[in-house]
Each structure stands twice: as C-alpha cells, then as structure tokens.
Amino acid sequence: MTSNIDSFLKTREIFLEAAADLLKRPEIGAPQIVTESQMFLPCRFARFPAVVSQITKQGKPDCLGRSVAHIIYDAGEWPPTHVDSCDILGRTVLYLACLNRDFKGVKRLLKADAELIKTRLAQVLPLRPQIFSKLEVKAANGLRPLDVAVIAGDTTICKEICDMAAMNATNIQVSADIQRQMMLDQAHTDKQVQDQAGVHCDETCTQTFRRQSEVIDRTHEILKLARNLANKVSMNAHYDPNSGSSSRSPLMWAAFLGHGALVQYLRTTPTSIGALTDRFGYSAIGLAAMQGHLKVIKYLVDQGCQHDSPDVHGRSPFWYAARNSHYNVLIFLHGVGVYLDRKDNDGFTPLAVAARDGHADVVAFLLDDTRQRSHPHLDRWSKQPRDDFLSGTNSQQTPLFLAASGGHAKCVNLLLQLGSEALGDFNIQQAYAVAQGNSFQETCKVFESSRFPAALLHGHFSHYGNEFGYGMSQ
Numbered sequence: 001m002t003s004n005i006d007s008f009l010k011t012r013e014i015f016l017e018a019a020a021d022l023l024k025r026p027e028i029g030a031p032q033i034v035t036e037s038q039m040f041l042p043c044r045f046a047r048f049p050a051v052v053s054q055i056t057k058q059g060k061p062d063c064l065g066r067s068v069a070h071i072i073y074d075a076g077e078w079p080p081t082h083v084d085s086c087d088i089l090g091r092t093v094l095y096l097a098c099l100n101r102d103f104k105g106v107k108r109l110l111k112a113d114a115e116l117i118k119t120r121l122a123q124v125l126p127l128r129p130q131i132f133s134k135l136e137v138k139a140a141n142g143l144r145p146l147d148v149a150v151i152a153g154d155t156t157i158c159k160e161i162c163d164m165a166a167m168n169a170t171n172i173q174v175s176a177d178i179q180r181q182m183m184l185d186q187a188h189t190d191k192q193v194q195d196q197a198g199v200h201c202d203e204t205c206t207q208t209f210r211r212q213s214e215v216i217d218r219t220h221e222i223l224k225l226a227r228n229l230a231n232k233v234s235m236n237a238h239y240d241p242n243s244g245s246s247s248r249s250p251l252m253w254a255a256f257l258g259h260g261a262l263v264q265y266l267r268t269t270p271t272s273i274g275a276l277t278d279r280f281g282y283s284a285i286g287l288a289a290m291q292g293h294l295k296v297i298k299y300l301v302d303q304g305c306q307h308d309s310p311d312v313h314g315r316s317p318f319w320y321a322a323r324n325s326h327y328n329v330l331i332f333l334h335g336v337g338v339y340l341d342r343k344d345n346d347g348f349t350p351l352a353v354a355a356r357d358g359h360a361d362v363v364a365f366l367l368d369d370t371r372q373r374s375h376p377h378l379d380r381w382s383k384q385p386r387d388d389f390l391s392g393t394n395s396q397q398t399p400l401f402l403a404a405s406g407g408h409a410k411c412v413n414l415l416l417q418l419g420s421e422a423l424g425d426f427n428i429q430q431a432y433a434v435a436q437g438n439s440f441q442e443t444c445k446v447f448e449s450s451r452f453p454a455a456l457l458h459g460h461f462s463h464y465g466n467e468f469g470y471g472m473s474q
Contacts, residue, residue, distance in 0.1 A: 046075035106145075113135070134183070153259045252276070255293065314344040317341065318340070321350075325357070350366060356402035356406060363415070
C-alpha cells in the first residue's frame with residue numbers, strides 16, 4: 001500500500017472531482033452533506049501521512065458529517081491543530097475522546113484547549129464574551145464533554161476535566177487583573193506626565209478627570225466580563241438552574257445512572273456541576289429513584305438533600321419508586337418519612353400507578369396501613385387519615401379499575417380484600433366489567449371467587465343491596 005500511495009491519491013482526487021460533478025446535477029437530488037463532502041474514507045487509509053495531508057488540505061467533512069479531525073481521530077491518531085472542529089452532530093474531538101474513555105487523548109486535548117485559551121487571552125484585548133473553551137461546546141444531543149464522561153462513568157476523566165476547567169477560569173481572572181492593572185498604570189503615568197509639564201488649565205484637568213473616570217469604568221467592565229467568562233469556562237453557568245439553563249447537571253446524570261463514586265465526587269464541587277435539581281424540578285434523588293439506585297439515594301439523603309419534593313409533573317421520588325417497582329427504595333424512603341398518597345398532575349397516586357402497572361409487591365406495601373401508621377418517623381401528612389388513597393385519577397380511574405384494566409389479577413386480589421365499604425359497589429362492578437370486556441379470564445376469576453355476590457358484580461344493586469349488606473356508595 002505504501003508504494004502505491006501516490007497512485008491512490010491521484011486516483012482519489014480524480015474520483016472526487018467526478019463524483020462532485022455527478023452529484024451536483026439537479027436530477028440526482030443528492031443532499032448537501034454528500035455533495036459538499038470528500039465522500040467516505042476508511043480509517044486504515046487515514047493512518048498514512050500523505051492521505052492525512054490531502055484530506056486536511058481539502059478541509060471538507062466526509063459523507064457521514066465527520067470533520068477532518070474526527071476522521072483522523074477515528075483512525076487512532078490525534079490532530080491537535082483541529083481541536084476546534086465539530087462534526088455535523090456538533091461533537092468535538094474532545095467529546096469523542098470522553099465517549100471512548102480515552103484518558104490520554106482527553107488529557108492532551110485539554111492541554112491543547114488550555115493553550116488556545118491562553119493565546120486568545122493574549123490576543124483579545126479587550127476581553128470579549130466569546131466561547132473560550134471546547135468544554136463549553138454542546139453537541140446536537142445537548143451533551144457537553146463532561147456530561148459524556150459522567151455518563152460513561154469515568155471518574156478519572158471527570159476529575160481531569162473539572163481541574164482543567166478550574167485552571168482555565170483562574171487564567172481568565174489573572175489575565176483580567178493584568179489588563180486592569182495595565183490600564184490603571186497607564187492612567188497614573190499620564191497624570192504624572194501632565195503634572196511634570198505643569199499643565200493645570202481647567203480644560204486639561206477636566207479631560208484628565210474624564211479619562212481617569214473612563215479607565216475606572218472600563219476596568220470594572222473588564223472584571224465583570226472576566227467573572228462571566230470564568231463562570232462559563234468553569235461550566236458553572238451551563239448547569240445553573242437559576243440562570244435559566246435547561247441542562248441536567250453532571251451530578252444528576254451520575255445519580256440517574258447509579259455512578260455512586262461520581263455522585264460523591266461531584267457533590268463536593270462548589271459549582272452548579274453538582275446541582276441537585278434543574279429548572280424543571282427534576283431532582284438527583286428522583287432520577288436515582290426512577291432507576292432504583294438505593295446506595296445513591298442513601299448517600300444523598302445522608303447529605304441532607306430534599307427527598308420528597310415533587311417535580312414538574314407532581315411526582316416525588318417515592319412516586320417514581322412505586323411506578324418502577326423498586327421495593328427497597330420504597331422501604332427506605334418510607335423510613336425517612338414521605339407523603340404516601342401524593343397525586344401527580346394526572347391524579348395518579350403511587351398506589352394507582354403501581355396497580356396500573358401490575359406491581360403487586362408495591363400495592364401490598366402501600367395497603368399495609370398498620371405499618372405505615374406505626375412508624376416513628378412519619379411526617380405530619382402521613383399521620384393524616386388516608387381517606388382518599390383509593391380515590392380516582394383526574395379521569396376517575398380508581399386503583400382497582402386500573403388493575404383490572406391491565407389484567408393484573410394479583411393486584412386486583414389485594415385491593416378486593418379491602419371490601420365493598422372501602423372500594424364502593426359501583427367501583428367493583430366497573431372494574432369487573434372492564435376485566436370481562438378485555439377477556440382477562442384470570443382477573444375475572446379473582447372477582448368471581450371473592451366473597452362478593454354475583455348480583456353485586458353484575459350491577460344489580462337495587463334488588464340485592466340491603467340483603468347482602470352492601471351499600472350503593474359510589
């Protein structure tokens with residue numbers, strides 16, 4: 001292959017020209033990503049310096065949207081001169097290195113990024129509010145390199161990124177201080193020259209005072225801008241829910257995926273990288289409860305984090321644990337005190353959603369009223385009478401009806417044990433009817449083998465109600 005490389009490059013160049021002429025014809029209708037590309041280049045070809053030189057000179061992405069930097073990186077190389085490039089999905093080379101858990105590559109890229117920041121700080125006078133670091137770049141999926149490293153569960157890379165981000169922020173502050181001091185020194189020198197010249201007319205004094213005031217105002221602007229830029233490169237602003245950011249913080253990603261070591265590390269960071277909630281009300285504990293990560297939940301609760309706040313949908317961590325049948329999480333959250341019957345925005349209680357999804361163990365737990373009332377750490381609302389825990393959703397679907405609608409015979413059996421007085425005759429009849437309508441035979445057998453008379457199940461309340469002692473409560 002090496003001996004034929006020149007022939008390959010000439011042939012490839014001819015092919016690309018011919019392909020471009022063909023694909024740009026209106027009747028072909030090829031997408032721009034293809035017509036403006038240098039087609040596809042297998043990784044093994046991108047390992048030859050002569051090929052790298054050619055594709056770098058052309059500077060076009062391939063037909064997959066990969067930038068030149070990404071083509072070379074995928075081939076196992078690392079082009080430091082292309083640290084700024086992004087592919088069609090907005091992914092930088094640093095993003096890909098984090099995705100591949102390539103620590104050496106990440107470290108080299110971070111160093112190159114830091115050098116670029118220093119160069120820009122030296123060239124950009126005064127400071128301008130532009131993107132300084134590739135750590136800030138968000139891909140089309142909304143993720144930044146740190147997010148990707150957290151999702152991959154790589155604590156070492158995450159620490160390296162956080163340390164470098166902090167160093168970049170410090171460099172910006174130092175550069176701003178130097179610029180500020182230079183301006184103040186120049187203003188002081190100008191005044192000394194004026195004083196030595198003996199110029200003291202009113203007009204000159206007024207101009208000098210105005211220049212000094214402008215210098216002071218400008219130095220304040222530099223410091224303010226430097227704080228904002230430092231806040232950006234430290235990634236604090238990108239995850240701060242108070243600034244309107246919609247991004248899920250790295251700590252929240254770690255909690256969602258159960259990366260306990262990362263949760264503990266990110267919890268110690270002084271910036272919003274360790275934010276526990278986003279502006280939509282989703283919380284780290286709620287995300288961990290969705291997935292059943294008990295160790296993460298225990299750690300965050302021990303840290304004093306709020307464990308019973310509802311999110312934008314009105315759902316608490318306990319609610320999510322009930323929906324996803326994370327029994328151990330339910331027991332733990334119940335032990336630290338939660339509102340057992342909180343309804344979400346659609347009117348679903350934990351019992352209702354568990355019955356709907358057929359989680360019999362959760363239904364049994366929530367129906368164990370004796371255990372719930374006797375716990376010493378119950379919050380004030382849990383000590384209230386639970387008169388509405390069997391009530392319907394916003395669409396009037398009760399837990400029994402939901403269980404029967406899904407054919408969840410075990411859940412139906414547990415709920416029927418509460419009796420007609422608690423459930424209501426009409427509710428029982430509706431639930432039995434929907435089980436029949438869906439041909440859930442096992443569920444129908446549960447109704448028919450219960451102590452309720454057939455007349456009640458079929459809705460003949462007026463004739464049999466008093467005889468069997470069942471009221472007409474609806």
